[in-house]
Amino acid sequence: MRLPDLEAxxxxxxxxxxxxxxxxxxALGLSKATISKAISRLEADLGQSLFHxxxxxxxxxEAGRPLADHAAMILASAHAAEEAARDAAHAPTGRIRLxxxxxxxxxxxxxxxxxxxxDHPGIEVELHLSDARVDxxxxxxxxxLRIADLPDSSLRARRLCAIQSYLVAAPAYLxxxxxxxHPGQLGDHQLLGYTNVVGPWRFRGPGGAEISVKAQGPLAANSGEALIPALVGGLGIARLxxxxLGSTLRDGAVVELLPDWRPEPIGLHLLTPPSPLRPARVEALIAYLSEHLRD
Structure with a gap:
């Protein structure tokens, strides 16, 4: 059996x-000639060009794009295996991108x-905050961490908990x-859309009855927080x-609607790359977040 050219x-x-x-x-501390030879060697093995x-x-x-993802996973798995071996004898160290x-x-x-x-002085965390869906x-x-119904993918996913949403509006709007x-009447109202939660608004009511409503209105945003001024200002109804919602709901700036028809909860998921091999520092943070965010 011929082994794959893992270096290439x-x-x-x-x-x-x-x-x-x-x-x-x-980045690799190699000569440009070594890099070029490795790419040519891999292209010859695969029988196709990887770069223009x-x-x-x-x-x-076109052929190189999907293979680049496979190559990145191969390299990440190799790094993870090396780090796991080192971490077995030492406390976890290094940077985690979250x-x-x-x-x-x-x-x-x-x-x-x-x-x-x-608790882990050798670990550093780079926290990237964005409502955009990252690759x-x-x-x-x-x-x-992703709050959404997940499509099928090669990523490894762990559901941590269900996050309850509320249908709300300002007294001035009402x-x-x-x-x-009834949720069936929402089509006659101005609805503010949170675009990170795709699909219709789904509700479950008395006796297990279910209904879906398409959200249409004057404003949609990929940040729920961006909808708060319009919501409090009486522009429409939102599901958040x-x-x-924070203090806007607690202080009465907005009020809950249709309490007998609660929106279906949205799952909070923890996602990791496809490889089952992870450095000890990443495993430590996964365990910590899973424990503290499960409620």
Missing amino acids: WAIFATVAEHRSFTGAAE RTSRRLALT AAPMTFGVSKVAPLLTTFLT IVAEGFDIA ERHGCPT PAFI
Whole structure:
């Protein structure tokens, strides 16, 4: 059996990341000639070109794009195996790249990291906060927290808990437009859309009855927090989780609607790259977040 050219695959992953033979050579501490020979060797083995080369630009070919993802996983698995061997004899050390939604990350995740980092002085965490859906593998994240129904993918996912959302509106909006008494009436109202939660608004009511409503209205945003001024200002009705609503719900700036028809909860998931091999520092943070966010 012929073994795969793992060195060439690792070099290919680095060239694809840097989009440059020179950049890959500097990152790996190898000569540019060694990088070029490894790519040519891999292309000969595969029988296809991996890059379009010009004097000014290096770009992945149609065949090279999906193979670059495989190469990145091969390289990440090798790094993880080496780190796991080292970590077995020492306390976990190194950097972890963690992605989380903006408001949830600020209110729930960031406070947890203080204790975690105090207990693990050799670990560093780079916390990336964004409501945009990140590409974990391509952007090099070790862990991502995502509040959504997950599509099928090669990522490893762990459901931590269900997050309850509330249907709310400002008293001023209800005075002008009336208060709906059934989800079926929401089509006659102005609905503010939180685009990170895709699909229709689904409700479960008395006796297990279910109904779905398409959210349409004057404003949609990929940040739930961005909807708060419009919501409080009486522009429409929104469906948002409590960690985004915060004091606006507690203080009565908005009120809950249709309490007998609660929106279906949304899962909080912890995602990691496909490889089952992870450094001890990443395993430590996964265990910590799983324990403290499961409620």
